[in-house]
Amino acid sequence: MRLPDGSPSGVLVDNAVGLIMRVIPKPTHDRLLRQLDTAVHRCVEMGLTSIHEAGLDLDGIALYKELLAENRLPLRAYVMALGTGETAAAMLQHPREEWLGDDRLSIRSFKVFLDGALGSRGAELLSPYNDAPNEHGLELMSDADFQALVKNAVSRGYQVNAHAIGDKAVRRALDGFEKAGGSDLAKERFRIEHASVVDPGDLTRFAQLHVIASTQPIFVGEYSRWARERLGTARTTHVLPVADLLKSGALVASGTDFPASDSPDPVLSLYSMVTRKGADGTPAGGWYPEQRVDVMTALRAMTWAPAFAAFEEKDLGVLAIGRLADLTVLSADPRTTPPEELKDLSVTMTVVGGIPMYEATRNRGR
Numbered sequence: 001m002r003l004p005d006g007s008p009s010g011v012l013v014d015n016a017v018g019l020i021m022r023v024i025p026k027p028t029h030d031r032l033l034r035q036l037d038t039a040v041h042r043c044v045e046m047g048l049t050s051i052h053e054a055g056l057d058l059d060g061i062a063l064y065k066e067l068l069a070e071n072r073l074p075l076r077a078y079v080m081a082l083g084t085g086e087t088a089a090a091m092l093q094h095p096r097e098e099w100l101g102d103d104r105l106s107i108r109s110f111k112v113f114l115d116g117a118l119g120s121r122g123a124e125l126l127s128p129y130n131d132a133p134n135e136h137g138l139e140l141m142s143d144a145d146f147q148a149l150v151k152n153a154v155s156r157g158y159q160v161n162a163h164a165i166g167d168k169a170v171r172r173a174l175d176g177f178e179k180a181g182g183s184d185l186a187k188e189r190f191r192i193e194h195a196s197v198v199d200p201g202d203l204t205r206f207a208q209l210h211v212i213a214s215t216q217p218i219f220v221g222e223y224s225r226w227a228r229e230r231l232g233t234a235r236t237t238h239v240l241p242v243a244d245l246l247k248s249g250a251l252v253a254s255g256t257d258f259p260a261s262d263s264p265d266p267v268l269s270l271y272s273m274v275t276r277k278g279a280d281g282t283p284a285g286g287w288y289p290e291q292r293v294d295v296m297t298a299l300r301a302m303t304w305a306p307a308f309a310a311f312e313e314k315d316l317g318v319l320a321i322g323r324l325a326d327l328t329v330l331s332a333d334p335r336t337t338p339p340e341e342l343k344d345l346s347v348t349m350t351v352v353g354g355i356p357m358y359e360a361t362r363n364r365g366r
Helices: 014-021 029-045 058-069 085-091 143-155 167-180 200-209 217-236 242-247 266-275 295-302 304-309 339-344
Strands: 050-056 076-082 097-099 105-113 159-164 191-194 212-215 252-254 327-330 347-352 355-359
Touching (some): 029 347, 029 355, 050 105, 050 159, 050 304, 058 076, 058 105, 105 143, 143 159, 159 167, 167 191, 167 200, 212 242, 217 266, 242 252, 252 295, 266 339, 295 304
Parallel strands (some): 050 076, 076 105, 105 159, 159 191, 212 252
Antiparallel strands (some): 097 105, 327 347
């Protein structure tokens, strides 16, 4: 971004961040491994039995494999490889990898970025930004490149997950999956990551094309603070239309998108999805409360739906005989907890594969 006189402001938006990333000293392998080790154990403490790691290069994938080989991966990781550059080229040269190391690691999908973020006005919109009439957002990947990746990925058995925040990017993702996804879209389980702004005319296409809406309820907090400024009153009703997507028949899977969101805590995600409030409990009446869902719908979106989105629903996502014993024990039953008190629930135990990996009194995961 530049000042009115054309001089640099010091604010770098979306792809421009690369200008400084290229000159920041690259962290050492040992430091990265320590950071990943710390992060996955912190996730377990928060009650997460599985994570979806959205967009890693070859070095990042190797770190997960190293933790796995050293028996230091305390949860299950569904890793998406970057769908561009040398990472995509290398991954497409060999078959996908599933259920590695006691079913702890799967690498069978790609993550691509069609646009940027809404707060930075990088999300690609069908109409200009309300507070910047000359801007429509960013196209970070062309339709041709996206469709080529989808076609190549499908031919090798890989899933494709598209970052799309603005309504135009969401439409381009749906169009691309429809045109390049092959004859049986249901089996591909394509995902749109975020689907933050969805034009009403595209709501029913998710179910029609069997595209999963991978949403982040915790974004209600930040969107409620400035989405109207970016989009204007009418379009703001199209932001995070979770209830509308569900009513249209779409499969909605919910996560946190941390560290891009306010918190990685799944308890706060549950609270936000049920109340339409941010982690701080605002706005008081809930942001567009007609998009709230009941607690069981929210829990399904956080358990079974992500398992389905990762082709793991036969083993994960439901507590049942014959499935892997992954479970989270909370301080109270969320089904009987008043909605306003959901954010106060705490994790007392996290169990992965029948083994307690975290307990509130002591941590067995290390």
